[in-house]
Amino acid sequence: MASKATKAAQPVVHKVIMVGSGGVGKSALTLQFMYDEFVEDYEPTKADSYRKKVMLDGEEVQIDILDTAGQEDYAAIRDNYFRSGEGFLCVFSITDDDSFQATQEFREQILRVKNDENISFLLVGNKCDLGERRKVSLEEAQNRAQQWGVPYIETSAKTREHVDKVFFDLMRDIRSRKMDETKTNPGKPKPARKKLKCAIL
């Protein structure tokens, strides 16, 4: 087990959570980002965890990706996962309208759990290499993103188009929010919570 001291020495961690319906390519995006590999065969995810060091604008940070299950079977345990997330990549497939409609639900669930309107959130339209099978128009998706006040990016886990972009954009957003947080209430954030628990003891 890594000791707490070594953990503290590690660069700052940004926790990213992949959400979206089953089969839209969350794991594919993650694996493409992490290991530059494209997995052809589909195997439903339960909950996968990834973490690696990346250079974000010259600064070494760690990205922790929680790849969640898209299947409805696991909908009940999502709450727990969402709580720990700092940023969300809400993925749908441009070839599947149902997956696009489902993003609305995910968005609502995240806002309910986080109890915060102002979170790092990116709407991602995956499988943009399959343009000929497109079911969700660019405008439709852009409208929804605009309505939510979040960026919309189209990606392809197969061709790696915009894959790095979505992760780095999200990390930048997370970083800027964290900096805002420390600025607005400098003394309070995490240490305060720890103290509170000690008090219970």
Place this chain on the structure above:
Amino acid sequence: MGLPPIVTGVSPKEGPPGTRVTIRGENFGSGPDDIIGLIICNSDCLLSAEWVSSNKIVARSGPGKSKGDIVIITKSGGKGSCTVQFRGYHETIGPLKESAVWVDESHLTGLGRHRALIPSSYQQDDPLGLSVENAVKKYPEEELQELFPESNGELGSENFSPSWFLLQHHHSTGFDDLKAGLSFLKRRVEAQKEGQISFLKTHAGSVIEQMDTLMTLKKVVEENKTKYGPDMTASLENSILSAKTEAGRLFDDVLKRKEQADGTRNALGILQRFRFLFHLPSTLDKNIQKADYDLVINDYARANALFGQTEVQVFKRVLQEAEQRILNLREMLQEKLQQYPASLEEQKKIIRNLTNLECPNDPAWLCIAGQYKHCSQILFQCKDKYLIKSAPSKGKRSNNLLLPSSNSAESSSNTTPGRVTFLEELNDRFTSVFPELWKLGQAYFAGELFVRADTLKKEEFKKMVLDVVTIFSQLIRAALIPHTLDRQSPHRAQFGIWQAFSGIFSDHGIGSWFVLCLRTVRTCYAELLTLDLPVEALDAIRDLLHDLRVHCMRSLLMQTAENITHLASQENWKLEFIESHGSITQLPHIFETQVIECLQLVKETVFQSEQRETNLMENASVLNDLNILVQKLLFSFARSTERLASSDQDHSEDSTREMKLLLGLSNCQYTMLHILPSFKVKLLTTILFNFSRLKEHWNKLGYPDLSAAIQAARDLLEKTEERLMEAYLEEKVEPLIGIVEPSMYAGRFDWNKNIPITDDIRPYCKEIIMNMIAVHAEVAQVSPSLVPRILERVVQEVAAELGRLFSCVNKFSDSGALQASADISALSRACFNVGKNSNKTRLQQFSNPFSEAADMIPPLTTPDSIEYDFKDVIDH
């Protein structure tokens, strides 16, 4: 030493023991053997690890509980680290949980008195004696772990942390309750302490008893020590050892015998168990004798599989014996494979057996090569057989020539010429042997012969096939059309040199034999076509067929020409009357039927090209040949007729000769007028029958030539007719003219004398008219159409003679002149009458010759009487 492995991804990140976990990261070693350790949550999972790549390992999680690191240890990189963790948890099996394991639910579902037992066995009492029911909201374990690393909340654990425990179980319990719990715990600890002393008190009796026993034991041991010395068990050991040796001695003998018996039994058992192996050589022998090779191969393969690797000497020996037999069998089969004739199926079977026997050199190929050799051999053998046969028969024939009386029947009874039977047998042999070779080869390359086909040998095989086909065609050429073979070729002799066609052979009609040969070769060709042979091979036969056909056509036409030339000898001078023409003999008809038959035969056999044959019609030289031959054919008739005219010089009876000449004339004319024009049509229809689409081509190449041939024949016939006509006229006119002068001056007649006036013309005149009537009758009887032509010539000749005679008269007396002019008038009137039957132009010509004679006669004085006379004559 490489970089240490680092785990950066885990999928899934939590699960019960046995979860299939995909671990991703870097430097996972160079291969499956490089991984020497995999620890998930402190439990070793190396056994289940499946190395996929240096970035991916799939393993099953161990029994580790709660969150823990994933550590990979490689030979090359040492102990690694991780950035992600795996959380193992134990699923509680409850009544509602899906499980593959059957759960005994009796104590859960039981009612009544069993109920009391449940809590103690299923749920641990809370040490604080507090109810856990209100601890609904559990404190998240992860946060506990973060707060208290290296400790846990389990009561029995070394790292037990009370804070963890309290937070985990009682984080929502009130402070008063906790205080009450503490006092409860204290009370229980007190109770436990008191319990130890009270335990001893209640069991004091038995404790003292135990102490006494221990004392007694100590006393006995001390006594024994003084009695036996410090080593108390030495003597005991000695006696045990001696007893052991004694017992060993007792049983040694029995054991030895038992061992022997066991050995024998073992050997028997082995013999029984490996009966198959020990019987193998004899079974192989038996099956080889029965020719059941499949069984042999099967047995041998089985033995090899079972005992091939054996180290046992006996087995090795038996196997060697079996191997020796297999080797013999292999040799035997190889020999058998080279034996011919053998059916394709048999050969395939042997090849399969040989392949199964792992014969070193490609048996299938050997078989093909052998078959090829056999093929060519059989063809050459056939040739030799007939060449030898024909040679002595030739010798015999020459003997026959020396002694014509003897054995002439034998040679004539031998109706079928030797080379025709040769061709038939050659063909039979070829069609029986060659398809086998081809099929074998095809099977070989299609991989049906249980061996991997060597594609390099394809060329070689093709060469073989071509070779055989070439031999076949060359042999036929040598026998039938030797002129098509290259005389200079060094291989020429090997195809056999046949004698040139002998007289006897041609007497039998070489053409019809050629037709037979052609048909034989054609059937062979048709059979080959079904075999899907390479184009070159088919071409060889096709060329052969082409040459044969050309030759056949040539010989057929030449023979017919010959036959027609000899037609004259068949003339029987029987008359046939044709309505439109007159009388002719059979000759023209025979000629016609022969020509038509011949052409029909030529068409059917030669020109009708069958499947995949060259079209002779398209070959210019062939067409040229055809033209020349047809012309010859037509000429031959003219020649025949002419011979007829010239042949009977020695004939005694003149009348028949005249008759024959006349008939010949008639025949010529008939042929010219009726048969030749119809030929033009018939020839065309005969030859072009199947080639309507070639008509243009034909027109371009050969049609004008053919009509020219007919024209030439016609010219020749005309000439012949002319000659015949001359001959006939000579025969007829000569005597006619010859009698005019003696008859005129019979009885010392003199034109200058006064002759008594009679009311009749002179007898010579009558005689002339009578003769002319006779000629007219003769000609008209045979051919009315010839009458004008012949009579015209006759009249001209007579008139010329009369003119000559009158010009020789010195002086006419009055009465003489009267008589002469009366004669001439009568003659011209007679001829005028004759001419009336013909057309008017002829009439003019007829009257002219006599006018020349009339001019010689002095003018008449009394014309009235002449009129009278003439009427009289005409009435006569």
